[in-house]
Amino acid sequence: MRLKYASLPKVTLSAFTETGLLEKLNTILGTSYTLEIPSLSSLLDAYILKDYDFGTVFSRLRPFCYNDFTDIQDQLQSCEVWDRQMRQDVLVNNKIVSRLLPPRRVWDLYSNRVTPWWVARQYPSAISHAWMEKEDRMDVQTPINGYEWPVPLPKDANLNLICIEMLNLGAEYVWLDVLCLRQVSEQSDDLHLDEWKLDVPTIGRVYRMAHGRLTLQEIQHRMIIGGEVGDDNIMEKEMQARIENQLSWLRENSRVGGLGMPVFIALSEMQKRVSTNPVDKVAGLSYLLWTAEIPTYYASQSQEEAWKALADEMNMAYRGYMFFLYPKAGNGKKRWRPSWKQAMTEALPPPQLTNGWAGFVLRTKDNDADWCDGPCIESAYVRGFGDESPEEKRRLGELLVEDTMGGKYTFKVFAAHKYLIPEGLYTLVGSSPCDFQGKLQEQQCWVVGERLPGGMFKKVSVFMMANKNEVKRLHE
Structure with missing residues (x-):
C-alpha cells in the first residue's frame, strides 16, 4: 500500500x-x-x-x-x-529567541509531496547527505515540491527511489534539505533569503527531534544508515566501523554539562567541513553550541560578521574558554578571542585543557562590551616562554610576583602551546581560583596582556599554573 x-x-x-x-x-x-x-x-x-x-x-x-x-x-x-x-x-531584533522551532516543510512520503509543517504536525525523520561538486549535480524540476524551485541532486540520485526506500524503512514524514528548505529559484526571486533568516540556523532542531535518520553524518542516536542493499561490496564493514566510531565520538562530546558541544571541539569539527556558502559553517555552530538566542542568517553576511554575532550569544563558559585557552590575541576586532579565520585555519587548544577550572567572559549588550570578573595581577614578571616551540607540547616557565609587603615569590607555570611570550612585565587576568562552593580549583588559567586606559585589557597570550599546589601557594 x-x-x-x-x-x-x-x-x-x-x-x-x-x-x-x-x-x-x-x-x-x-x-x-x-x-x-x-x-x-x-x-x-x-x-x-x-x-x-x-x-x-x-x-x-x-x-x-x-x-x-x-x-x-x-x-x-x-x-x-x-x-x-x-x-x-520567534524573530526579535534579528535574533531567534527559541530553539524549539519545527521545520517549515516536510516531505510526506505517503503522498510523495512536500507539505507545510502545519499540515503534518509531526516531527519527521531527517535525511542527511553529502553535497556533491557542481559538475556532479543536476537541477531537477519535480512535482514533489510543486515545481517551486529546482532541486539540486547528485546525477545518480532519484527522489522516487529515496521515497520508496524510506517507506520500506517505516518512515512517514522526512526532511530533506533540498526539498524542504527553499532553494534559489528565478521564479521566486529573493523569497529564499527571507525564509533562510529563520530556517537555516534552526536546521539542527530537525536532526535533534527526528524520529529516525537516513544518514552518514549526524549524531542522533536513533539512526539508520541508508543505501544498503545487503551486499558487503556496497557498504564495506570497514566503512561501517569508521562511521560508527566517528559518530560515537561525536555523541560523547555533543552535550557536555548541558551546554552543547564544547566550543573548541565544535570548531575543530567545522574545520573539516566544507559548505557551498562560507557563512553556512558559522550558522551550523549555533546548534552545536546551544546558544540561548540564535543570530538570524544572511547569505551575504561575511564570515567574521556572522562569527561575531554568534560569539556574542555564546554561553559565558565557552567565551571563557576562548579567552583563557586560545593562545594568541585575535587578529580581528576582538582581541580576546580568535577571529573566524584563526578559528578555521590554526591549531585549537586540546579538549582536556578545559578540565579543572572555571572562567567566564560576559557581555553587556548596550555598549557591546565584553568583560571578565576574575582575579587580576597588575604587574607580574613572566619568563621561560621567550622562544617558540616547534611542537605542540607543554613548556615550563616561571611567574614572579611581589606582594604588598614587598615579598617576592616565584611560581611554576606552563604553556600548552608553541607561541612565544617575550620575557617581561605584564598585567595578568585569571580564571577563578575557587569553584562555586568555595573549594580550590584543580587548575587556574592566566591571560597575559597589557593594561590599557579605561579599564581595558589587551591580550598577548595565555599560560596555566603548573599544578594545584601552585594555585594554592599563589592565593594563600
Whole structure:
C-alpha cells in the first residue's frame, strides 16, 4: 500500500469535478465522505481553482481523513495562521529567541509531496547527505515540491527511489534539505533569503527531534544508515566501523554539562567541513553550541560578521574558554578571542585543557562590551616562554610576583602551546581560583596582556599554573 502512495498521479485537479476528486480520495483513504459536508466541498473547490495536483491535495487532507470533516477548512486555516504567527514571534531584533522551532516543510512520503509543517504536525525523520561538486549535480524540476524551485541532486540520485526506500524503512514524514528548505529559484526571486533568516540556523532542531535518520553524518542516536542493499561490496564493514566510531565520538562530546558541544571541539569539527556558502559553517555552530538566542542568517553576511554575532550569544563558559585557552590575541576586532579565520585555519587548544577550572567572559549588550570578573595581577614578571616551540607540547616557565609587603615569590607555570611570550612585565587576568562552593580549583588559567586606559585589557597570550599546589601557594 505504501509503495502505491509513492506514485500518486501528477494530474492536476482541473481534470476533476468535485465529485470525481472526492471519489478518488475516498477510494485511496478507505473513507465515504460526501459533498454534503459544506466545508469539505468548499475546500475541494478552492484546491481545484488553485490547480493543485492530486498528490498535493492528498497530502493536505490525509492527516485529517479520519477526523470529522465538518470544519476541515477552518481547521486548516487555523493551523496555517498559528504556524505563521509562531515563526513571526520567534524573530526579535534579528535574533531567534527559541530553539524549539519545527521545520517549515516536510516531505510526506505517503503522498510523495512536500507539505507545510502545519499540515503534518509531526516531527519527521531527517535525511542527511553529502553535497556533491557542481559538475556532479543536476537541477531537477519535480512535482514533489510543486515545481517551486529546482532541486539540486547528485546525477545518480532519484527522489522516487529515496521515497520508496524510506517507506520500506517505516518512515512517514522526512526532511530533506533540498526539498524542504527553499532553494534559489528565478521564479521566486529573493523569497529564499527571507525564509533562510529563520530556517537555516534552526536546521539542527530537525536532526535533534527526528524520529529516525537516513544518514552518514549526524549524531542522533536513533539512526539508520541508508543505501544498503545487503551486499558487503556496497557498504564495506570497514566503512561501517569508521562511521560508527566517528559518530560515537561525536555523541560523547555533543552535550557536555548541558551546554552543547564544547566550543573548541565544535570548531575543530567545522574545520573539516566544507559548505557551498562560507557563512553556512558559522550558522551550523549555533546548534552545536546551544546558544540561548540564535543570530538570524544572511547569505551575504561575511564570515567574521556572522562569527561575531554568534560569539556574542555564546554561553559565558565557552567565551571563557576562548579567552583563557586560545593562545594568541585575535587578529580581528576582538582581541580576546580568535577571529573566524584563526578559528578555521590554526591549531585549537586540546579538549582536556578545559578540565579543572572555571572562567567566564560576559557581555553587556548596550555598549557591546565584553568583560571578565576574575582575579587580576597588575604587574607580574613572566619568563621561560621567550622562544617558540616547534611542537605542540607543554613548556615550563616561571611567574614572579611581589606582594604588598614587598615579598617576592616565584611560581611554576606552563604553556600548552608553541607561541612565544617575550620575557617581561605584564598585567595578568585569571580564571577563578575557587569553584562555586568555595573549594580550590584543580587548575587556574592566566591571560597575559597589557593594561590599557579605561579599564581595558589587551591580550598577548595565555599560560596555566603548573599544578594545584601552585594555585594554592599563589592565593594563600
